Amino acid sequence: MVEVSIPRKSLADFNATLTRVYNEIGMDAQSAATKQAMLLCQDLAVFTAPMAAGGGQGLSNAAKKAGEGAVAGDIRKIFVAVGDRNINSQKAIVFQSLAHATQTNNRASFDKIIKKSRIETLRISPIMTKILNDQNYDRAFLKAKNYLNRVPIAANEYGFDYARDLRSHHDRVKAKFGGRIKRGQRIGVPRLLVESKQELDEYIRERQMAVGKTKAGWLRALTMLKPPMQSNVASGRFGAKLRDTMWVARHGGLGSATQTYTVKEVFIQIKNLLGNVNYIADAADTLTLALGNRDKMMQQDLAKFIARTAKKNGM
Numbered sequence: 329m330v331e332v333s334i335p336r337k338s339l340a341d342f343n344a345t346l347t348r349v350y351n352e353i354g355m356d357a358q359s360a361a362t363k364q365a366m367l368l369c370q371d372l373a374v375f376t377a378p379m380a381a382g383g384g385q386g387l388s389n390a391a392k393k394a395g396e397g398a399v400a401g402d403i404r405k406i407f408v409a410v411g412d413r414n415i416n417s418q419k420a421i422v423f424q425s426l427a428h429a430t431q432t433n434n435r436a437s438f439d440k441i442i443k444k445s446r447i448e449t450l451r452i453s454p455i456m457t458k459i460l461n462d463q464n465y466d467r468a469f470l471k472a473k474n475y476l477n478r479v480p481i482a483a484n485e486y487g488f489d490y491a492r493d494l495r496s497h498h499d500r501v502k503a504k505f506g507g508r509i510k511r512g513q514r515i516g517v518p519r520l521l522v523e524s525k526q527e528l529d530e531y532i533r534e535r536q537m538a539v540g541k542t543k544a545g546w547l548r549a550l551t552m553l554k555p556p557m558q559s560n561v562a563s564g565r566f567g568a569k570l571r572d573t574m575w576v577a578r579h580g581g582l583g584s585a586t587q588t589y590t591v592k593e594v595f596i597q598i599k600n601l602l603g604n605v606n607y608i609a610d611a612a613d614t615l616t617l618a619l620g621n622r623d624k625m626m627q628q629d630l631a632k633f634i635a636r637t638a639k640k641n642g643m
Contacts, residue, residue: 334617334620334621334624335620335623335624336613336616336617336619336620337616337619337620337622337623338616338619339619341619341623342364342619342622342623345623345626345627346360346361346364346626348630349626349627349629349630352630352633352634353630353633356557357589357593357594358556358557358589358594359556359557360556361589361594361596362553362554362555362556362557362587362596363556363566364622364626365553365585365596365598366550366553366566366567367566367567367622367625368598368618368619368622369546369547369549369550369553369567369570369598370387370546370550370566370567370569370570371617371618371621371622372546372598372600372603372614372615372618373386373387373543373546373547373570373573373576374386374387374570374618374621375612375613375614375617375618375621376542376543376546376600376603376608376609376612376614377395377542377608377612378391378392378394378395378398378539379391379394379612380394381394383612386543387543387569387570387573387576392539392540392575395536395539395540396536396539398508399532399535399536399538399539400532400536401511402502402508402509403498403528403531403532403535404532405509405515405519406497406498406501406515406517406519406520407491407494407498407519407520407521407522407528407531408421408519408520408521408522408528409521409522409523409524409525409527409528409529410446410449410490410521410522410523410524410525412525412528415448415449417519418446418448418449418521419448419449419451419452420519421518421519421520421521422441422445422449422450422452423452423456423479424479424481424518425437425441426438426441426452426456426472426476427476427479427481428481429441430469430472430473430476430477431473431476431477431479431481433473435469438469438472439465442460455475456472456475459471459472459475460472490520490521490522490523491520491521491522494522494527494528494531495531497520498535501515501517504516505606506605506606506607507605507606508605508606508608537578538579539575540573540575540576540578540579541579541581541602542600542602542603542605542608543570543573543576544576544577544579544580544581544582544583544602545581545582545583545599545600545601545602545603546570546581546583546598546600546603547567547570547571547573547576547577547581547583548580548581548582548583548584548600549581549583549584549585549598549599549600550567550570550571550583550585550598551571552583552584552585553585553587553596553598554587581600582600582601582602583598583599583600583601583603584598584599585597585598585599
């Protein structure tokens, strides 16, 4: 869980603390700035969605599961599978399809729906059950026409036929919302029926493999940074936690890093082209949280350095 004590900081605040730290510790600017840039890449990944419940822990298994849950939730807003436990959604789709068939006087489509539907999905209402139990199919169709005549239709692009190209339809719906359907948001189109629960589950697993992609740009930027040059920088793989998070590392990452430095000045730029997709970073306040955490950690490092120095000098 994110500590509530993490202050939001601006880049100017971060730079001021960084300057103070390397001056007091006696570290050169390139080494100090590079170390903190690497650690900042990790912090930015931590505070980029998905995160664990309550926020933060963005490189944990809990964050991965949260991301996978969000993907599954989005997909289930768009599709429902035959055999899924949510039988009411299937009933709604079948009811719409039967209404559309009768209102367009399409007996062939009506018969096809009856033939392909499970018994549970056809138990729409007591009246509809009676109609569908009528052994005189011509009479049953006429009764259904009368009963379903005023049902408002919101037909999907497939009619009653099962959704075949799940990816294309899913991508079209996602595009309307910038790539992410927010919790409680209506998608504005009818759910489509998938022929089997296995097919829908396999598609969900396929799309869940993209979880971590938004963070991967920060890993790419981290690995592009040249390590600190000066030996008095504490040894270690800066950003090791991010480097070792395999569900992030499995993606290539659309990130970059640029470093230029002189005796008097250091310039480091890190980028993640997917880091703010659909404004997820703005919503999570990712940048100011990451800068705030780095600022806090640098001040703690400085306090520890002062304490070690004082002890060494017998103070």
